[in-house]
Amino acid sequence: MTKGGGRHMVAGIVQEPLINKGAKSxxxxxxxxxxxxxxxxxxxxxxxxxxxxxxxxxxxxxxxxxxxxxxxxxxxxxxxxxxxxxxxxxxxxxxxxxxxxxxxxxxxxxAPPRVGVAVGSEQHTWPGASGDAWQPADCAVAVPPAAVAQSLEIDPDEQVHIVRRSRVTHGQPVAAELLYIPASSVPDLSGIDAPSGTARARGVLRELQRLELDGDDRAVELGSAGADDAKELDRLPGAPVLVVTTRFFAGGRTAAVSVATYRADTCRLTFGDSVGVEIHHDPERRAS
Amino acid sequence: MTKGGGRHMVAGIVQEPLINKGAKSxxxxxxxxxxxxxxxxxxxxxxxxxxxxxxxxxxxxxxxxxxxxxxxxxxxxxxxxxxxxxxxxxxxxxxxxxxxxxxxxxxxxxAPPRVGVAVGSEQHTWPGASGDAWQPADCAVAVPPAAVAQSLEIDPDEQVHIVRRSRVTHGQPVAAELLYIPASSVPDLSGIDAPSGTARARGVLRELQRLELDGDDRAVELGSAGADDAKELDRLPGAPVLVVTTRFFAGGRTAAVSVATYRADTCRLTFGDSVGVEIHHDPERRAS
DNA sequence: AAGTGGTCTAGACCACCGC
DNA sequence: CGGTGGTCTAGACCACTTT
Structure with a gap:
């Protein structure tokens, strides 16, 4: 039983308190x-x-x-x-x-029970609308990933505005987001003088509000945090994240795409209006 | 560099074809x-x-x-x-x-790109409504997990109907579901003679349609497949799954709760009406 | 029987945190 | 500094699928 490889067949590992928290006796x-x-x-x-x-x-x-x-x-x-x-x-x-x-x-x-974070508040609104849970952090101009470019129906080499935002709940960072906004969605940026930074991010979002939002579209999948996201989420690279991709439609086309990564270990994404109490704990259940 | 423990500091691992598929040279x-x-x-x-x-x-x-x-x-x-x-x-x-x-x-x-599976078709319908993607497999009567009981606002010891369903896409199983239905939601089961099995499952769902659906409520979180789910999903125990918990409301209360586990490796859950093309691939991206 | 991925071990060094 | 979790190694056996 000492060395050797993978034996199966478990012999009931039992103890009274199961775990003696104190010193090893x-x-x-x-x-x-x-x-x-x-x-x-x-x-x-x-x-x-x-x-x-x-x-x-x-x-x-x-x-x-x-x-x-x-x-x-x-x-x-x-x-x-x-x-x-x-x-x-x-x-x-x-x-x-x-x-x-x-x-x-x-x-x-x-760990405390997972916190329910609202995603997609049913009444569709633009990101940055008053009362949303995100805090703009930065803004830049760059070429988006190919998949995003395709979703935006723009040229793969075309630059877009990229607004970075973060979401904090109960004092802990729960999500990082990259918002991809084609120049055509924010035609008039003359009122914004800041070339980058938080101020510009806010300005771009404000400009986006002027479009009439036709609707949106969401997808959720499992991913792993890249080095950058990991740091922002206070996790190690490779940490599991829930990737929420949202497409915003206006004027018959996709006007913006959001890719938000939520900490999978601490978050429960909620859709719809109700709050939702704690649900699901043990994966070992089944009807007789 | 041979033995020893965790050194970091990567020295560029490079090769021309990167991977020689043939015999080791x-x-x-x-x-x-x-x-x-x-x-x-x-x-x-x-x-x-x-x-x-x-x-x-x-x-x-x-x-x-x-x-x-x-x-x-x-x-x-x-x-x-x-x-x-x-x-x-x-x-x-x-x-x-x-x-x-x-x-x-x-x-x-x-692996092929993840398949997009529609979850929550915007127009809210009861499970089992014509055209939904689920296939009823079984039905039993048992006490639900505590969290589900709480969500259903019933006594922790009260038995409910538990309908087991599975979802198949492109010939591959993608999700397993347990539907918890209190007896009060399906008051008249006299028309169903089968004590269990597929026939009874169908009957219970049919009975559920008679209620007027007020709305529903969804939450998504990461979980790991239990032994049973793992087998049904053709995965090993502990495989990552996306757990979708849906509450169905009728008559001012929660009339049913569904806990569906989707294969996280192969599925991208989509919400909303649009289909959604391939999005998100590499976690290593960032604006300049 | 051969080959694959899955499990397990014993021991080591490293990066990080708080004292 | 000491203690914690994170990374890494070399080797072994096991369960499974295919030949």
């Missing part, structure tokens, strides 16, 4: 070999890390409260008698599910 | 130590796996076509001069982004 590495007399039917060779995930998840529900800090990974791995890599695989899952939050140099803490 | 493990004369400013200590992800991503764009099978992990790792675990970390990222598809016992293939 004598028989901490103990693993109960047989929870029942006869060895269980190994019909479902559950991977170790998956079983660990379940055990930890239950421990999280019963023995920990939000914000509490878990024992460190080396201790936890020792307690459960697995390699650190395996323990980490389980923690990774739980972080993906929004149950845990890990910060380098600090530790692993129990 | 003599100097395949070669790594160009210095792409430029002076060692690059290591301002951004990019992790190896992240750099690898980028290199592979570009190779995927330029040298591979959809459905093509990549060299196996052991070969790839050797070609790039990294441990298999590190190579796998890069592949994992690319799979998360929907660029790759890995199947045990088969190999790693280039």
């Amino acid at each position: 004598r028989r901490d590495t103990a693993i109960a070999e047989d929870t029942v007399g006869t060895t269980q039917l190994d019909t479902v060779p559950e991977p170790k890390y998956w079983h660990l995930r379940t055990v930890l998840s239950e421990a999280l529900d019963s023995e920990f409260s939000v914000g509490e800090i878990l024992p460190n990974e080396r201790d936890l791995a020792a307690r459960f008698g697995v390699a650190r890599a395996t323990l980490r695989q389980a923690l990774e899952q739980l972080e993906l599910e929004g149950r845990l939050q890990r910060r380098r140099g600090v530790g692993t803490t129990v | 003599r100097r395949d493990t070669a790594i160009a130590e210095d792409t430029v004369g002076t060692t690059q400013l290591d301002t951004v200590p990019e992790p190896k796996y992240w750099h690898l992800r980028t290199v592979l991503s570009e190779a995927l764009d330029s040298e591979f076509s959809v459905g093509e099978i990549l060299p196996n992990e052991r070969d790839l790792a050797a070609r790039f001069g990294v441990a298999r675990a590190t190579l796998r970390q890069a592949l994992e990222q690319l799979e998360l982004e929907g660029r790759l598809q890995r199947r045990r016992g088969v190999g790693t293939t280039v």
Whole structure:
């Protein structure tokens, strides 16, 4: 059981408090070999890390409260008698599910329930309209990604205005956005003197309001944060994000495209008018 | 450079075709130590796996076509001069982004672009209405998860009808759904004799249509597939899924709740009326 | 039987945080 | 400085699919 490779067939990993938060005591590495007399039917060779995930998840529900800090990974791995890599695989899952939050140099803490962030308020409005949750940060002119250019129905080499905005909820950054606006959508920028920066971003958005919005169009997909987004979202590169792509229509064409990346670990995107209470927690459920 | 732990500071991993699809040749493990004369400013200590992800991503764009099978992990790792675990970390990222598809016992293939699946057709309809994309599979009676019970505003111990449905697009399963319907929403089930199975599922849904639908409410979040969902979606447990929770309102209360899990690797959820062309590919973009 | 991706281990170094 | 999570390695066995 010491070295060797991937064996399956889990032997019930059990302990009374499941996790002894205090110092490592004598028989901490103990693993109960047989929870029942006869060895269980190994019909479902559950991977170790998956079983660990379940055990930890239950421990999280019963023995920990939000914000509490878990024992460190080396201790936890020792307690459960697995390699650190395996323990980490389980923690990774739980972080993906929004149950845990890990910060380098600090530790692993129990995450609060995901915050519901409203996306697409049903009554369609331009970005920058009064009362929207975004804060303009910057503005530049550049060639957009090919996919965006195609969506905007412009030449692949044509430059557009790119407004960068960020969204903050409860003091934490939850999303970063890039807004692509063709020059044709904001024909008169004479009133804006700032060549860049927040002031210009605001100006471009204000100019955009003058168009009559016909409607919009949204898509959500999973992505991973690039180096830039990661920094803005206070995450590491590769962190999972929900990418919301919105197309704004005016005058029979696509007048602007927004690509917003939301922290997948902390956000629950809500559509429609109602607020929506906490829903969905454990992926292990099924009707009889 | 051989053994040892996490060094950062990437030395440009380069090759002409980037990936020699054929047999491993003599100097395949070669790594160009210095792409430029002076060692690059290591301002951004990019992790190896992240750099690898980028290199592979570009190779995927330029040298591979959809459905093509990549060299196996052991070969790839050797070609790039990294441990298999590190190579796998890069592949994992690319799979998360929907660029790759890995199947045990088969190999790693280039994934087709994500399919756009319509969610919430703007004109709100009951599940099971003519023309919806779901196929009823089963029906049972059981106690729902606590979060669902709360959303339905029923007693935590109260049993509800649970209709299981699945959604198939282009011959591939893309989503699994559990529909929770309180008995009060379908008061007259006398016309349905089947105690369970597809027939009963259809009957319950038909009965649901009789209520007048006031509206609905959607939320999207990241989750991981449980063992059951994983099997239905032809994925391994823990696979990332987009969880869409929909609440259906009728008569001033929540008449039904749907929890649908979509394959996050292959799906792009679309909201609104338009179809939406391919958008968003590389997470490495930014305005100047 | 052979080959693939999936799981697991034991040990190491690194980047970051707070003291 | 010490402690934390993040990255990396080399090697092994396992489950699965195909030949």
